[in-house]
Amino acid sequence: MFSEKKPLRVHIELSDKCNAMCPQCGRNRIVGDKINPKNTDMQDINYVGGGQLQVKPNIQTGELVLEDYKKVFDDKFYDTFNLQKINYCGNRSDPIASKDLHEIVEYSHSRDSKTAIVIATNGGLKTTEWWGKFGKLMSGIRHNVVFGIDGLEDTHHIYRQRTNFKKVISNAKAFIQNGGIAEWQMLVFKHNQHQIDEAKQMAKEIGFLNFKEVYTPRFWSKEDGEKLEFKVGDKQYKLEPSTLDKNPIDNKKLAKHFSKKNKNRDKESGHIDCKALNINEFFLDFNGNVLPCCWLGNSLNRRSEPWLKDTLRYADNIMNWYDPKVMNGIDNDLTDILLKSIWMKQLQKTWDIAPCKTCARFCSKRINIKKAINREALW
DSSP states (O other): OOOSSSOEEEEEOOBSOOSOOOTTSTTEEEETOOBOTTOGGGTTTOBOEEEEEEEOTTOOOOBOOHHHHHHHSOHHHHHHOOEEEEEEOOSSSOGGGOTTHHHHHHHHHHHOTTOEEEEEEOSOSSOHHHHHHHHHHTOSTTOEEEEEOOSSTTTHHHHSTTOOHHHHHHHHHHHHHTTOOEEEEEEOBTTTGGGHHHHHHHHHHHTOSEEEEEOOOOOOOGGGTSOEEEEETTEEEEEOBOTTOSSOOOHHHHHHHHSTTOTTHHHHHOOBOOHHHHTTEEEEOTTOBEESOHHHHHHHHHTTOTTOSOTHHHHHHHHHSOOHHHHBTTTSOHHHHHHHOHHHHHHHHHTTTSOOHHHHHHHBSSSOOHHHHHHHHTO
């Protein structure tokens, strides 16, 4: 499925750990959610909210440690592939939570100094001393850290629950002042949209190389005003999509498309244009499982969630065929998996017949949701 003849990229989730508790992240849930009765096919994401925000009880605490990392990315791998880019970005975690991150980055540098390294983080972990050392390690135009900072001191915490704005800014300053290149990425909601210009100016003064606004597509219930209400302790919070979004995603239309009532779903979802395959990028999770992309990685994680009665809603039969014993890069040869995997070949065969919902949602030529994909990738 993947090619050794062109530059390779990898997206790695180093652990399943995170200090934050963001209300629209897959690692968290709102206890006491009211489900939108008009769309039970999408009930896992089509909630009204109002209950307590909590971390899901089945979240693992696994981690890809340095010893196993070296097993995965061994001599054979580096002799076979030209590794162009490593993206350390969690599906449901923060890479800075990995205890071996510093050593893993050092190892990656030692194997190929030309490999670009990108890290996405909420910036709320570790000390300024740690970030200063990390800035020196990550210095160079090829590397950068993306800090998720969603507003200013009075608004940032509304989405990035359990993070401290002042600490994040101090850590970012320490990183930048020691040679690190950083980007400020701001998720824009109704409650913080008035702060975009001020945040941009602050980012410029601190020394961020770039500032990016991101409008989330993770609001689903139009019947309930596209808002999400939740509690943290005794405090009540509300999220609403920004009114500045010029190209909002029609999530109601997407939900209707993927409904079991849509008899033409498979036909309408066909012709997959796999983005991972196009850029020659694969996904590796903290257990060492190899998949084409993080979206299928998320589907694999969700197979174990006890409240999901129908896992086929997420990735249909193809994920039920996935065998971690065969597709694990720690216990098996990663190079052989990437070049010879039978499962990945079977996945490709489904694309023009009856693609899995995950592939259809993110990579179908027939479903016009490319804006949603681009935003999700920046999440």
